[in-house]
Amino acid sequence: MEDKTTEIKILEAATEVFQEKGMYGARMQEIADKAGINKALLHYYYRSKEKLFETVFRAAVSLMAPRIKGIISSDVPIFDKIRKFTDEYISFLSNHTYLPAFVINELNKNPQLIQEIFLKEIGSSFQILRDDVQKLADKGEIKPVDIEHVLVNMISMSLFPIIAKPLLKTMFNKSEKDYQIFLETRKKLVADMIIDSIKV
Amino acid sequence: MEDKTTEIKILEAATEVFQEKGMYGARMQEIADKAGINKALLHYYYRSKEKLFETVFRAAVSLMAPRIKGIISSDVPIFDKIRKFTDEYISFLSNHTYLPAFVINELNKNPQLIQEIFLKEIGSSFQILRDDVQKLADKGEIKPVDIEHVLVNMISMSLFPIIAKPLLKTMFNKSEKDYQIFLETRKKLVADMIIDSIKV
DNA sequence: ACTTTTGTTGACCATTTGGTTAAATTATAT
């Protein structure tokens, strides 16, 4: 933490605070304290709170989105793609618990940010997936499903248990460790469900 | 809007603002303006911002939770229960788009609130469901599934498309109306998937 | 009629907050 450049230290501290408190709840002073620097330095590197937030937010999206993109546009059989997705995405999110709630929440509060940021990250790869699925359906290798629903189902079942973790943890009376196991189990379970829903 | 009691007007205005901006982002002045009253009146009826927020939050949970509870603990065959859930819950949430993101988000930021509020609302009915499913599995009428996963799957696929609406709307390039149709379609689709995953 | 309680307001206050500035310190180049 010591030899890191100030700019990085700020970004890390800001990420923590913003993800925990959100754009409005975050305090510049808290970020400065957490980064171990003077508040004025924040403004020296990132001109305003908004600028800093946007940087953090873009970084968060850039951390989440390419993984979806990379997996769904990789050149492997579709069933493998699905298994790979649930496996890697649930793993990744387990280690970044705050991320999805942060992104989705800020997206709700500031919808116009999406067009620019999110589409650029994901956009194109979705078309590819759509075409792939169409071809497979034509060849009779899978059911002629609506890819939008399949994708939403898969993302829902992978992401929601992370977003609603505190709720579900309490609801099912699970310890932190038990919840991790619960998530681990879902990797295969979700993939199986999705595959079952599209295989002929 | 005119003949409503001041207290109600405040609560409605506060609900709007809190759901849109969150606890931190909400401004007492904005709530007062939206309610068409003086800011001091807010403090006359609800002593502090925190108090007001908690009232709004509890009301939101009380709006969401009993519906889950009512459906899953009703005395109808399990498959009907599932169809009823997806149908009614997606309908309800379509008319209260902000609700789930609001509840889940605040729950993430303030986890200790859950124990008290959420468990009281949901808690018991979950045990009933668990027992029901166990019995059905013993009788061989459904697979011996893990009810926790089934429930999470069902809630995930119903709730997530509401929470991530702005994201998915952009991603799939859908108009407001198209998105409503998309959600409408999901009612049956989700129920079918859940039922398929547990039927023998 | 009038007293008391309840509801409502405008003006005000202390604190917090994002942001600035001028000066000091450190690094870099000449």
Add this chain to the structure above:
DNA sequence: ATATAATTTAACCAAATGGTCAACAAAAGT
């Protein structure tokens, strides 16, 4: 060495914010 540029800080500021208070108005008891 020294001038120049980059980094860091303490002190400060204006605006915003949650909250209060004294006074006024309306309702409700009596």
